[in-house]
Amino acid sequence: MEYANSIVVNYRNNELATSEFRTHTCGGLRDSNAGEKIKLSGWVDAVRTFGPLTFVSLRDRHGTTQLVFSNDSKVSLEEANQLKPESVIRITGDVRERPSNMRNSNMATGDVEVVVDSLETLNTCAQLPLQVSTGSEVASEEIRLRHRYLDLRRASLQQNLVIRSKVSMTARNYLCDHGFLEIETPTLFKSTPEGAREFLVPTRTKNQFYALTQSPQQYKQLLMVGGLDRYFQLARCYRDEGGRADRQPEFTQIDLEMSFVEQSDIMGTIEGMVKKIWQVAGATIDLDKKFPIMSFDEAMSRYGVDKPDTRYGLEMRDVTQLMPQDVFQGVESVRAINAKKLGLNSFSRKDISELEALSKRLSVDGKGVFVVKVEEVANSLKNQTWKSSLAKKLSPEQLGSLNELLDVEAGDVILISSGSYSNVCTLLGRMRIQCAQQLYAKGFLQEELNPLNYNHLWVVDFPMFELDDDAKGLSATHHPFTAPQAQHLPKLLELLGSGHNAWEDAKMQDELLKIKAQHFDLVCNGWELGGGSIRIHSMDLQNAVLQQVLNLPEVQKKSFEHLLHALGHGAPPHGGMALGLDRLVAILCGAPSLRDVIAFPKSTTGNELMTGSPGPVTPEQLHEYHITVKEPKQ
């Protein structure tokens, strides 16, 4: 595991000095301290004996210092040799420069060592269920989570938490410098039956429940109506999505909202903040280069996904016109990807079959891709040999055009998908990622896919509505408060002016699907860092969208009443964004899992192994909340 940088908190040394326990931290001594009498406290990282000397590495969050004991020491060698790893000691001693051949340039304190003249054990350590010491093997995740207080002593986790703290503060200070107020909003909200599953919180009033907020969306819009102008919060949010990989039931988002702005104002603010975060974290970023902006349609067409990883190519091409008409008759779209070089260094018939099988599992309609390996080197591009029955059906001209369009060379692997445009794009988008991972495993794309190589990208021009999963009506692509793009507003108003309901009017529905929204996503390396939008600030428009387009259940419409009321009392034009902090930090640290950037994460099933949370409660507690646990059905 590499880390983006090695941030050290810039405390002044004396800030951490406490009269009783330490004059310096374990990372603070330099050769300029030689000759000083100092006091340190920390954990015994390792004890090593070399001939007549014993060396003890003393560790804290700030570093490690070498302590030396000899027969001349005021503290006996025996006492030093008996020190157990992870016990806590306090020492006093004299700093001296190490002999020049003993200096360790990999350690900040590597030029010095401390000759100890007093040693006191502040706390002992029982037998360790996992190794903490630098460089020792990392235990299984279950053991680590169960003993998180030990796992947290490892430098890599501490480093992640240091970066996380820096990121939070950088975001906050940036936003405060730009006229934002940090405002806390409630997490005890009411249940609004929409979106992800909510955690419920019973109250002592019978049948009255709070629900934990999934996001401060409504509150932040109400703050804008309240004239607070610019709001932000590092907001704790809750979603009961147990079982989904690498999700946490509680997570944090950098949440903000701005009044009197257009989409570009919000994007500019966020871009500045993200660049500042990357910069402060010591990560590579070009501060002068604007993040590229790509439309949703282009992202789908080139990468088959609305959050493309643009660090590498393998882009999709439309090959519909180059395909034999008899084979692909009546097919809406045929598209292809050239997984460049995937066929090099052995790529057997079995690999092809596996790739095709994988594509069937990843496809929406069960129809996979067709995989072609390009085998022989030839002098001319047009003479590559496609090891495929398909090639036989292609004219030399078609084959030539395909080779040119897809930049085909020997050793390449071509993936072809046919069907509806939307399904083809989605499937090839997923296969593109799979191929990239396989290429990375084979030693290709090493630079591109280095976790610390970052490509930021804005994706814009999303459709305002999309078909419901059951295709019976429309739902909001992001949320019901997203405003339409200005040039689409007249059309939207015209459609709504008909008084029809979208779910009863197929033509209206088709037209509505063409309306683009003022929504924008920030993407980095194939992850969505966050999304934002300009909101609807007109009560009438918001009401029409809720009533005529979204076909919401009555209870849900009712839950928006106060928001409609607020919009009707002088809501300013406004919009905002939310960025997932956990994911952002994980990307920044190159951490493979969100659990590596959270101090006390829960498992995929929502359990915290260390404290045994969640757990049972007493009948008295349930009684107070007027609830009973249901008996299982017999």
Place this chain on the structure above:
Amino acid sequence: MEYANSIVVNYRNNELATSEFRTHTCGGLRDSNAGEKIKLSGWVDAVRTFGPLTFVSLRDRHGTTQLVFSNDSKVSLEEANQLKPESVIRITGDVRERPSNMRNSNMATGDVEVVVDSLETLNTCAQLPLQVSTGSEVASEEIRLRHRYLDLRRASLQQNLVIRSKVSMTARNYLCDHGFLEIETPTLFKSTPEGAREFLVPTRTKNQFYALTQSPQQYKQLLMVGGLDRYFQLARCYRDEGGRADRQPEFTQIDLEMSFVEQSDIMGTIEGMVKKIWQVAGATIDLDKKFPIMSFDEAMSRYGVDKPDTRYGLEMRDVTQLMPQDVFQGVESVRAINAKKLGLNSFSRKDISELEALSKRLSVDGKGVFVVKVEEVANSLKNQTWKSSLAKKLSPEQLGSLNELLDVEAGDVILISSGSYSNVCTLLGRMRIQCAQQLYAKGFLQEELNPLNYNHLWVVDFPMFELDDDAKGLSATHHPFTAPQAQHLPKLLELLGSGHNAWEDAKMQDELLKIKAQHFDLVCNGWELGGGSIRIHSMDLQNAVLQQVLNLPEVQKKSFEHLLHALGHGAPPHGGMALGLDRLVAILCGAPSLRDVIAFPKSTTGNELMTGSPGPVTPEQLHEYHITVKEPKQ
């Protein structure tokens, strides 16, 4: 209502400028802008007509700007006159200096006005349920809470939220500068049956519940065991205490924990942070003067409370030896307060009776105080006339000593309480506050009790244990993790070494009550800002306290197992503190209620009137969480 200050966010003006909506905020124009063409957006605060001119005050969070319309304007007077309060408009116009006799030095923009050349209504406003405009009457709290998005437009509330934001950022930046890491801890914890009532959160695993954290106490100690050295968090905490005045079910605390420190290190850090907060908020504080430190015993003896308001005197005096023995035979303690000047400007027999009746309600044992009014002015202090039957029982020497001890003058009112030392102190402590409020209402103590006059005070040397409410055993005065003072540790170890259980050994119990803890409270103006302590870092000592002193139910002991395990694996000496952010900001703002410093507060019954939270949920939701709402008993 006065406010501590008038903080203005120091944004650079162009940071809030957005091409489409504004070049300046409504608080930004100065006479140096005269002649400029500008664009503003905001709310119509008021429309006034003077002869041929119409003035519109345009308002946003940053201030108010005067717009001028005349017959010469490009925008018709009629259009201006039709503007409704709280509608949202955008204007362009020219800045000009006001005539010298029209300047308003009470407004930041009072030297200029804007001659409008275009006006656009961005949003309308329906009939207002409450008045927002500056200086208008404040509606009832219920109306305000129901339409919080309008109430929030009032400058006083906005100012409070600005101060709150500043306070949070100041605390964070201060702590980061002192080597602290901001680390988020879970709020979904397990139920630990102790302390305040917890909110439960059912999970989709039957009979498994999360509980919302009451504080991050255990997590922050585990972070110290994890070697994170210094932690802080502005932590959201939850307590289900509905019905208690001015409490919120969710609240925020500035929470921190430090390793390798003594009590004085933590106090020094907090004191520095609090001074910085007061300074940044523009409140009066002497940065060079250390906060005074008072022992718990002294606080109880002088003020009858562990969080004394030291801005005024009215201190308690021990008068046991000066009382007639026949009246107070066998009484442990007689103590008195001189409510100086309370008898001036009419203080009738009825007032005395009411004060005595009040004291009965406030007393632990139903026994009130004895109230004496001192009536006639005389030449000698010793000759004040006590209007009381008690005076007749006192010898001239006793009366003289009392007059001297209590500094008695005509017009004073003496309150005398007798009984157990503890009850007497508690009752007189409560009566002291009541008398101070009565004096304030009479026009005395105006300077002392000004909400913006701040007295900070440390209270230390608390007992480690106290008698249970039912006096059958001991409980931890603060929490079971508080460490004993070093000089009391040997005694504590000796007592625990007996192997006895405190609740079965009356002598041991008495001795334990004398052990002082390393706990400290920060008090300001009679409010507890927060409390902290050095924690027990020895597993054996922590275990003995839990097992032999506190007599906890088995389930509760079990819930501490992981903490004991952690202490046994190299826990460093550590301690920390938590400050209530809501209360701190309320004190700083001179706000009468916590609801005035929270954007969306809940009512005393835990309801949020604006969104109608909490509310009912569907049977399907309950089904997923394996719970049912209990039927009422027939």
